[in-house]
Amino acid sequence: MSYALVIAEKPSVGAAIAAALGVSGKKDGYIEGGGYLISWCVGHLVELAEAAAYGEQYRKWQLDSLPILPQEWQYTVSPDKGKQFKTLKELMHRADVTEVVNACDAGREGELIFRFVYDMAGCKKPMRRLWISSMETAAIRQGFDNLKDGSEYEALYASALCRAKADWLIGINATRLFSCLYGKTLNVGRVQTPTLKMLVDRDAAISHFQKEKYYHVRLGLSGAEAASAKIPDAAEAEALKTACEASRAVCTSVLREKKTAAPPKLFDLTSLQREANRIFGYTAKQTLDLAQALYEKKLLTYPRTDSTYLTDDMGETAASTAAMLCGKLAFMEGAEFSPDVSRILDSRQVSDHHAIIPTMELAKADLAALPESERNILTLAGARLLFAAAEPHTYEVVTAVFQCAGGEFTAKGKTVLCMGWKELERRYRATLKKKPDTDGEENALALDAPPFAEGQSFDRPAVKVTAHDTTPPKQHTEASLLSAMERAGNEDTDPDAERRGLGTPATRAAVIEKLVKSGFVERKGKQLIPTGDGNGLVAVLPDVLTSPQLTAEWENTLTQIAKGKADADGFMRGIEAMARELVQAHPNISDADKARFKEDKPVIGKCPRCGGSVYEGRKNYYCGNRDCAFTMWKNDRFFEERKTAFTPKIAAALLKDGKAKVKKLYSPKTGKTYDGLVLLADTGGKYVNYRATVSRDRELTQQA
Numbered sequence: 001m002s003y004a005l006v007i008a009e010k011p012s013v014g015a016a017i018a019a020a021l022g023v024s025g026k027k028d029g030y031i032e033g034g035g036y037l038i039s040w041c042v043g044h045l046v047e048l049a050e051a052a053a054y055g056e057q058y059r060k061w062q063l064d065s066l067p068i069l070p071q072e073w074q075y076t077v078s079p080d081k082g083k084q085f086k087t088l089k090e091l092m093h094r095a096d097v098t099e100v101v102n103a104c105d106a107g108r109e110g111e112l113i114f115r116f117v118y119d120m121a122g123c124k125k126p127m128r129r130l131w132i133s134s135m136e137t138a139a140i141r142q143g144f145d146n147l148k149d150g151s152e153y154e155a156l157y158a159s160a161l162c163r164a165k166a167d168w169l170i171g172i173n174a175t176r177l178f179s180c181l182y183g184k185t186l187n188v189g190r191v192q193t194p195t196l197k198m199l200v201d202r203d204a205a206i207s208h209f210q211k212e213k214y215y216h217v218r219l220g221l222s223g224a225e226a227a228s229a230k231i232p233d234a235a236e237a238e239a240l241k242t243a244c245e246a247s248r249a250v251c252t253s254v255l256r257e258k259k260t261a262a263p264p265k266l267f268d269l270t271s272l273q274r275e276a277n278r279i280f281g282y283t284a285k286q287t288l289d290l291a292q293a294l295y296e297k298k299l300l301t302y303p304r305t306d307s308t309y310l311t312d313d314m315g316e317t318a319a320s321t322a323a324m325l326c327g328k329l330a331f332m333e334g335a336e337f338s339p340d341v342s343r344i345l346d347s348r349q350v351s352d353h354h355a356i357i358p359t360m361e362l363a364k365a366d367l368a369a370l371p372e373s374e375r376n377i378l379t380l381a382g383a384r385l386l387f388a389a390a391e392p393h394t395y396e397v398v399t400a401v402f403q404c405a406g407g408e409f410t411a412k413g414k415t416v417l418c419m420g421w422k423e424l425e426r427r428y429r430a431t432l433k434k435k436p437d438t439d440g441e442e443n444a445l446a447l448d449a450p451p452f453a454e455g456q457s458f459d460r461p462a463v464k465v466t467a468h469d470t471t472p473p474k475q476h477t478e479a480s481l482l483s484a485m486e487r488a489g490n491e492d493t494d495p496d497a498e499r500r501g502l503g504t505p506a507t508r509a510a511v512i513e514k515l516v517k518s519g520f521v522e523r524k525g526k527q528l529i530p531t532g533d534g535n536g537l538v539a540v541l542p543d544v545l546t547s548p549q550l551t552a553e554w555e556n557t558l559t560q561i562a563k564g565k566a567d568a569d570g571f572m573r574g575i576e577a578m579a580r581e582l583v584q585a586h587p588n589i590s591d592a593d594k595a596r597f598k599e600d601k602p603v604i605g606k607c608p609r610c611g612g613s614v615y616e617g618r619k620n621y622y623c624g625n626r627d628c629a630f631t632m633w634k635n636d637r638f639f640e641e642r643k644t645a646f647t648p649k650i651a652a653a654l655l656k657d658g659k660a661k662v663k664k665l666y667s668p669k670t671g672k673t674y675d676g677l678v679l680l681a682d683t684g685g686k687y688v689n690y691r692a693t694v695s696r697d698r699e700l701t702q703q704a
Helices: 011-021 079-092 108-120 137-145 150-182 192-207 234-245 269-280 284-296 312-328 360-364 372-388 421-430 440-444 478-487 508-517 532-540 548-562 568-585 637-641 648-657
Strands: 003-008 031-033 036-040 046-048 075-077 097-103 127-129 213-221 224-227 248-261 393-404 407-418 457-459 462-469 521-524 527-530 603-606 613-616 620-623 631-633 659-666 673-680 690-693 699-703
Touching: 003 011, 003 079, 011 031, 011 036, 011 097, 011 137, 011 284, 036 079, 046 108, 046 150, 075 079, 075 108, 079 097, 079 108, 097 108, 108 150, 127 150, 150 532, 150 548, 150 568, 192 478, 192 508, 192 527, 192 532, 192 548, 213 234, 213 393, 213 407, 224 393, 234 407, 234 462, 269 284, 269 372, 269 478, 269 508, 284 372, 284 508, 312 360, 312 372, 372 421, 478 508, 508 521, 527 532, 548 568, 603 648, 613 648, 637 690, 648 659, 648 673
Parallel strands: 003 036, 003 097, 097 127
Antiparallel strands: 031 036, 046 075, 213 224, 213 462, 224 407, 248 393, 248 457, 393 407, 521 527, 603 613, 613 620, 620 631, 659 673, 673 690, 690 699
16 A cells, blocks of 8 residues: 655644544554555754854854855754654655655745755655645645645745745854854844844934924814914914904815725734734734634634735635624624625735635634634634625715914814724724724714805804924834834835735744844833844944845845746845855954943852852853853752752852852752751862751752
8 A cells, every 4th residue: 555645834733634634543753544644844843054064163153264154055853853853754765655745834934844854854755735725624625636746836945945044144144243243142133133123213213302392273163173283383373372362263165075994904914913913912923823723723714824815716705704703703793794705805916825714614613612812813803804895984074174363274074974894893892801092093083074164254263272292203013013024125126026025924923022032122011122232233233234125125036036036046146145245344343342232230249260250141140251161050950959049149148158048948858948058069060069958067968
């Protein structure tokens, strides 16, 4: 009997595929039955090797070893995933396996994950591709009925490989270069650094903002209010007020405009992340993780998409899903609604995957049984489908202009003609625990249209002056940053470019998380604010690394490579040239610049080995002398076994007196706690030793 080996990206996806195909024979690391062997990669199983793989000279971070430009790229199996790689390699080389099916996520990164494993395992067997947008059983079966030849995705793999190599080259060389120059680890990335630049620019605009006063003169006219334009001078505003109080206001024009607010488009990943951040405060990564979990539960279509439409042949699916949602989502109870799905269908607007919508599996699911966060995302995606298929919101805006005492005043209002999709939005908002921000302009027009007529006049109207301050820009939230990343470089990129912006919908969340983890950005509520190190990093980097426009152009080129319309080798030559130029352009820096990232950390004590200053790091207490190896780790087993936090106070006492009084030390031998002394017993080796004693100085235990 011959087998097709199916390789998914995760065990959960492998299990879903096995269930859809009726395969149930569980083995160690795979499932077997019905002519299929189904296994999985556990994410990025094989990756590009670290710099040290190209020579011992690259093991240490040194300026004279840069740039690092591999001629023959090396690959490595993630250390904790060796067993699964061994399983996949053995399965690929089984004599009864006649073909391999790539069932990793249907996108650029999924292609890369599979190909790295396929190539490193030395597999030469025929390869086919499963390309689906839903984990529903019917979609999986249909996908297997229509498997594609693997060769059709060579261009996509070339794009994925270029992305990985470009990130490696810029990341390794720029990070080592600037870290060595400034004596601090400075992570530099092809996408993350321009993203950081946008946050730094916004922060600078806020810091340098100069608040200015301005005034409006307002006329009270039959229950409505007409306001002047901005007046910068208080005395001028008061003079106009005084003049108006003794004058007649005459309506010089009334303009009525019928306006339409079209229904919103369906969600792609970025717009789903923006809305989830705005409404629920979820980070981009949290939203992606939740959407991925719902996808694997077969309740949501593939989330890593940049399309906001469904394909032309999905009309029946969209109508059935909308009808199901009307009965499933509580806020739709009693709503009058006839969906028009035609406006959300456009195959020309769909790239690799269509927009994100709930699946028909939701009809059988218990929404209340889902975790609240998953339920929020699923309901949000369902609500958006209903909004998108609803009628437009139409209203009439009335603008009345008045002349009074030589000044011009304007009154505005609106009358709703048809609530349309906004009635569904109102219902949905009413179910939210915390109401999201609303559109300021809409609020300004919320009053009924004033019943004014041209030539109408008002003698000696009531007049008042209101004072206002200009306001600075707001700090970026994840919602606004995702929008900025999506738009980055648009004005400088070919308008026909298929993809612009920083990163892809699938990678933007990881970029933001890396900036936070690296200490360049911090979260304050919903806001993302650059730290001192973040501002410093952007200040020392050249434009070529911080330019959103340049990186957006690269992203577009990668998309063109995936379409077979751009040259992968040419792209990589450009990246390598950039790495060389970076190193050549930064041979040295001034002493003042070297001190830019110097941290004023408090000294914990003196090093018992060399007498140097010992500082507190995030994970340890370390000697500031680079030639000295003295380090006390906060998670040292000695303290963990005794269930005691290794605090700065304990560290300072050990360095000063060689001993520290500690209360409630836990004894691993007796299971009891006691008050005792911790003694520093450093022997000058790689690790620092400690001993614990009770008041009679009886030694309880020792750790080497």
